[in-house]
Amino acid sequence: MKKKLLIIGASGHGKVVADIALQMNKWENVSFLDDNTSLKETMGLEVIGTIKDLTDFIDEYEVVVGIGSNIIRKNIYELVEKMGATIPTIIHPSAVIGKHVHIGPGTVIMAGTIINCCTRIGMGCIINTGATIDHDNLIEDFVHISPGVHIAGTVKIGYCSWLGIGSVVSNNIEITSECQVGAGSVIIRNLTESGVYFGIPAKKRD
Numbered sequence: 115m116k117k118k119l120l121i122i123g124a125s126g127h128g129k130v131v132a133d134i135a136l137q138m139n140k141w142e143n144v145s146f147l148d149d150n151t152s153l154k155e156t157m158g159l160e161v162i163g164t165i166k167d168l169t170d171f172i173d174e175y176e177v178v179v180g181i182g183s184n185i186i187r188k189n190i191y192e193l194v195e196k197m198g199a200t201i202p203t204i205i206h207p208s209a210v211i212g213k214h215v216h217i218g219p220g221t222v223i224m225a226g227t228i229i230n231c232c233t234r235i236g237m238g239c240i241i242n243t244g245a246t247i248d249h250d251n252l253i254e255d256f257v258h259i260s261p262g263v264h265i266a267g268t269v270k271i272g273y274c275s276w277l278g279i280g281s282v283v284s285n286n287i288e289i290t291s292e293c294q295v296g297a298g299s300v301i302i303r304n305l306t307e308s309g310v311y312f313g314i315p316a317k318k319r320d
């Protein structure tokens with residue numbers, strides 16, 4: 115394990131990632147890379163370069179992508195992985211994680227989340243504050259589960275999908291890849307086509 119952590123992206127999501135990393139007490143140093151060259155520090159942590167500088171740091175630092183957009187996070191994650199970086203998982207100490215839960219590299223699990231047994235979460239995901247994910251779920255790569263989402267048992271969320279804040283997914287549902295589910299929506303049927311859905315029950319936007 116390397117003793118330093120580099121977070122790519124020093125905006126809102128990146129700062130929460132840093133906050134969790136500090137609480138994990140695992141790294142001696144936490145710093146950022148950000149393409150905003152006027153930003154030199156945030157939260158008392160240094161911004162030591164832009165993404166182009168990553169090669170200079172890759173041997174010394176573990177690297178996590180702290181960017182909220184699924185597609186941007188995925189593209190940068192793939193670049194970082196190709197460069198051979200060590201990519202950790204970031205898990206807030208207050209998260210409750212059941213037995214036989216698998217969490218992929220680069221995934222960030224935020225404060226107050228509960229993930230029940232036998233759930234698999236892919237790489238580069240965000241499981242945001244206070245979300246609950248019940249048993250036997252499959253959360254594919256680069257998904258974002260927003261704050262306060264509740265997902266029942268045996269649900270599958272496809273690659274790069276984003277569940278909006280406070281949404282609810284009933285049991286045995288499949289949501290295909292690249293879906294965006296609106297804030298406060300309730301999903302009671304499978305979402306078989308990529309697109310934007312919202313409402314109670316959620317319907318696809320025309």
Ligand SMILES: CC(=O)SCCNC(=O)CCNC(=O)[C@H](O)C(C)(C)COP(=O)(O)OP(=O)(O)OC[C@H]1O[C@@H](n2cnc3c(N)ncnc32)[C@H](O)[C@@H]1OP(=O)(O)O
Nearest residue numbers: 242260261277278279294295296297298299310311312313
């Ligand atoms: C820590 C963090 O901050 S994590 C981030 C958390 N953020 C979220 O979860 C945001 C989720 N985003 C949403 O819910 C958005 O409203 C989206 C993506 C569903 C749609 O966004 P847009 O494409 O900008 O839609 P827009 O705001 O123009 O609304 C279009 C119509 O849909 C309706 N609508 C939009 N979202 C919703 C919703 N969640 N539920 C019900 N109706 C909605 C609007 O009222 C509007 O209706 P109207 O045409 O009758 O006036």
